[in-house]
Amino acid sequence: MAPDGILLAGAVALLMAGAVTAWTSANVTKRIAALALAQIGALAGLSALGAPSAASVAGIVAAFAQLTLGVALIVRLQETYNSVEAPELDAADALSESQSQNKLGDA
């Protein structure tokens, strides 16, 4: 396999590993880190495919913006839920949703 092919295969593997982790990890911080990993894989794939530099710059800008927003969300989640574990966030949301519907129904 040509060096470009090996690099592309590695990039796709990195992207897939990041994507799967971003979707399955219970910890929000790990999810955001996995997203960054997926973006690095995508950018490495761009390099392996010889894409124009404009595409790489656009990818880097988007990845940086996502990471920034992700970190801001982690901070807000920790402040409001006192947790960054996804199952705990989901359980708290399910509880508050049922409570608010009951409250509106009672009113």
Next chain:
Amino acid sequence: MFGLFLDWARPHAALIVFAAPLAGAALAVLAPMARLAWLIAAVCAIAAAVVALDFAARGLSGGGGDGAGLFATALVACCAAAALVGAGALLTDWGPRAGRYALALALCVGAGWSGALLAPDLVGVFLAAETAWLASVALVALSGERDRGALNGALGMLGAGGVASALFVLGIGLIGRGVGTLQLAALPAVQIAMPGLAATGVGLVLAALALKAGVAPLHVWVGAAYGRAGGFASLVLGAVGAVGALAALVRVAAFAIPAPAIGAGVAMSLAGLGAASVVVGSLQAIGASNLRRLAAYAGAAQAGAVLISAALGSMAGFAAALVQLFAMAAVAIVLLGGGAALGGVQALHLLNGLGRRAPFTAAAISLGGLSLMGAPLTIGFLGRWRLIEAGVGAGWWWAAGAAIAASLAGVFYCGRLIERLYVRRAAAAFTGGDNPWRLALAPALLAGVGAIGLGLAPDGLLRAAAAAAAQLWDGAP
């Protein structure tokens, strides 16, 4: 005055449609009062919509342009203007400072998707789509000021959108290597050296846009985001974000499907995804217990019908896709705008007897529901009928079946909703907004009346959709 504005704007129309909302966003954040910020945001959004409509009218009357892009840009700009006009009554969803940011982010969502629909190459589409998507995520997160569940919804959006973004970037690389250019207009005519790579790249780009449009079964983020976001955020998400992403998807498909080397594969993938979205979206809408989630899942079913229409790959198919896109936007404004006017009351069982308590809101929701069912003399019927015609014309009988199935499911879940509004009696006191003259209700009522009016007199819309579809074939080999 109006003529002078248009004369000044015409030479730079594409730039103004994209830049006016962004400039408005900056000014809205700097405005000292929330009301002034809203006025600035509404004026900029309306200016962008007027220029986009004029740009589309001039572009569609000529030939050789980007018909799908022109048509959809005007649609997205008008949806953004409607949402921002209604936002004046929804500023209480946030504090004074957060309200300004919400208006600015909504303008960025509209500008982003307009940019994605006007960008000549895939890098431009990617950057504009990311701008819109990240603004949507931030807008939903901002709803966390009142309901912390919105933060969790925003997290789901960020995760799904981040994966979509990575796939989009890889898709750009594959298309660049396989086709040799990233210019969209070149796709139908260029000799594709590596069709396998190019088709995979187009597939990844379309999958990324489908995920952002909330097409089932890729819509993992939809339930939490729509269910917990505030009224204004969910209105922008459904009427601007989902419609813009779906329009960008149709536009990319419109350039890829006529390409001989990859067109058949792309069309089959789109058709499969569309059929799955109709089935999954309809089933989820039937099971929905919340008005916003019902609107989101019904939107996924409608998006599926749009994808099937585009997958037909014919002029009639693309015209049907554009008409359905219009119908989808109208229904999103009606259901989500009507829902926003109701305040915190979103659970379906709390809408019992709403027809007597809030007649204007109930009427708007009912008109949207009728269009969603595909009832005759509505814009929804027109869209479905065009899909059936195009499907039968291409020998895709199953596509006609999918349109009928979507309508039957719509009869079930919208019929149940309308029955709640007018037949059932309320078991509890109503705590939502019931002022018929609330500004928040204006876009929903207008869109509801438009959904019926354009169903009765559809000539202009059909001509515009047909002209847009015909332009796509000017660049085809």
